[in-house]
Amino acid sequence: MNTNLELEVTQLHAEICAGLADPNRILILYELSQSPRNVTELSTNLKMPQPLVSRHLKILRERGMVFPNRKGTVIEYTLADDRLIQALDLLRAVMRDGLTKRAELIEALA
Amino acid sequence: MNTNLELEVTQLHAEICAGLADPNRILILYELSQSPRNVTELSTNLKMPQPLVSRHLKILRERGMVFPNRKGTVIEYTLADDRLIQALDLLRAVMRDGLTKRAELIEALA
């Protein structure tokens, strides 16, 4: 059962990663890391059509990465876990260093 | 130009995340985090068809997440950056806590 369970876990692991694998969702997550926001605020601040924001929020919700909270007229979304931002920051640093290294290689060839 | 450059960066950011967003690639990355491995070793250890391993390695290569090194007959792949594993571990912890919380909620309802 080890193998089968592990595969299941790895599948879930991949689904969380897939939650990060879209530019618009990354923008949403960073925006929420500042403070909770409702859908309209996200749509306005990120200049994204509201239905698109809703759909991405649904994806993040389903993966437990954000959660909704009704505040009167409005639904406020909150980042579920700061470690999501930590992970994004790590990956951004990996990307930056990779690009730097590549640039240095090109430099060295000149 | 700010906006445009930032979008480009976010796009690259998302592509690295997408590199993690597949169970087989997650397995490959964890395997490489133990030590460098050649394609056949990966294929054997992870019980994945060799062409499938090659294809996933290509994806990881293109994103600068692993790099190849010929060692005689064999091509040894190395994890490009340990922070990829750190990020994966963070995300796995997020997942685990999310599942735990959900389980407790279900428990509370019983």
Added chain:
DNA sequence: CAAATATATGTGTATATATGAATATATCGC
């Protein structure tokens, strides 16, 4: 209840992704 506002969903479509099976390419030792 009706109107107004906030949020979510349906549809169509274009594009990307993952995979098996077969095959191609490359490198080493002779």
Added chain:
DNA sequence: GCGATATATTCATATATACACATATATTTG
């Protein structure tokens, strides 16, 4: 150069993803 082994690619296909546009649902206030 040839045979053997290691790695990569092509093809066909099934499935998932992202998006615009239109529309539906829900909640609050009057």
